[in-house]
Amino acid sequence: MKTHQEQQYLDLLALLLKTGSERVDRTGVGTKAIFGHHMRFDLAEGFPVFTTKKVYWKIAFKEMLWMLSGGHNIKELVEQNVHIWSDWPYKKFIDAQPAGSADKSLSMKEFEQRILADDAFAQKWGDLGPVYGKQWRRWKTDDGREIDQVAQVIDLLKNNPSSRRILFDGWNVAELEQMALPPCHKHYQFYVDPNTNKLSGGMVQRSCDSYLGLAFNIANLAFLTTILAEQTGYDVGEIVWFGMDVHLYLNHIDQAKLQLTREPRPFPRLVIKRKPASLFEYKIDDFELDGYDPHPAIPAPVAV
Template identity: 85%
Template sequence: MNIHPEKQYLDLLSLLLEKGSERIDRTGVGTKAVFGHTMRFDLSEGFPVFTTKRVYWKTAFKEMLWMLSGGHNIRELVEQNVHIWSDWPYKKFIDAQPDGSPDKSITMEAFEQRVLADDAFAQKWGDLGPVYGKQWRRWKTEDGQEIDQISQVIDLLKHNPSSRRIIFDGWNVGELDQMALPPCHKHYQFYVDPNTNKLSGGMVQRSCDSYLGLAFNIANLAFITTLLAEQTGYEVGEIVWFGMDVHLYMNHIEQAKKQLTREPKAFPTLVIKRKPDSLFDYTIDDFELEGYDPHPAIPAPVAV
């Protein structure tokens, strides 16, 4: 009997609940954590969007496409009804307001509307600093030039697929203090098997919110690997996820227990409706997930 690949994720939740060490973290919420964990998924066996709770895959894909574009302002996400990055600039704005100011009690929705409506406000308060996309597409060198790491990856896949340097990274030590949040999924590497012509992708995640974030991280690793394969002429192979500080927030424990009562369903199939000329020209309308029939969502708060 074949074991469903999503069982790896459920086993991780069980491990965290049963053996995770309780730690105080920068958010003050607290976690149960383990150090070092690996999962791998064969993309020929289905696209790994977890099924034991609904994953809002379009939100995940929009985030990845935004990163690939080099984006670093929430305005581009809010325009697409994506709010997963808004907590950080919203908190920064509220904290900057003096006591008694009407803006001290502005709602998140009103904050986002100002980001959409006011260019100057968006530039000042919607910007996240040199986060993922900025590092991936415009890593600044000492002499003021910029390196497009994603384009370099594409070039290596096309012209030197046996290279062990098919890598892009977001952990720019010199700019970490300027980022709203240092990169969690920090290092990506790709591997072409000459015997099968398959492209596999690996990702190292320094910090992993196992309940809320990890489903997005796995889906997006599969997504970027699939897009690179299509653009460079390979079949899809595996994705391999390496988690370092892997944790479950204390206010996610009951949700995780509920998810563990559910049986995984068949993974869906990613359908790419259009192949543009460039990796950077896809839109969310180019994708569909066929056969995605998950269990209902289980909401949980974000630790900021």
């Protein structure tokens, strides 16, 4: 019997629990970590949204579409009921308020409401700096130009598919200090197999939150590869994920152990209901996951 592709992820959680070295990290929470790991998924065998706990795939896809738009303000996400980037600007805002001020005790919900209601407040406090999408779509050069790396990828896939330069990167050393969080999934590269007409996508992740973040990262790599294939005339091949500092936060250990007691279920199928004129015109309503039947969600706190 063929091993379920999700077993790779469960094996990674088990490896981290068994052999991960405890390390002090930036957040102060602490992790069990290993260095260097990879997984690969054949998209012909199903769309890799993990099933051993529910993955909120619409949130993941909304985040990827926001990045592809070049977005870097949480207002565009909060408007879509996506809150996964709000912790960083909220913490920055609270830390900037003087002791005893009313704003010092502002709740996250109240902060997000102000982001939605006040454009000036959103511009000042909701901006994440030149994160992901800004680098992907508008990488700034010394002479004042802006480079659209994703548009270059599309052009190469259409006109020079054997190129070894079909890639984009978010690790802009000159602008890291301006970012709310430097890119974790930092490098994407694509490969066309001339024998099968299939497009495969790979991603290098310098820092990987294996319990909370990785399920989103895998789903989004598959999502991006799929819509790129549709826009450029290819079938889907594989996705390959390379993790460097791969870690499990110490306050996610019980959740990981629970997840390991569950058996994977069949992967769903991604249904694309509309093909727009360009990669940058997709909407979340253009997508469905057919046959997604996961185990229940297992909540865990975000380390900020």
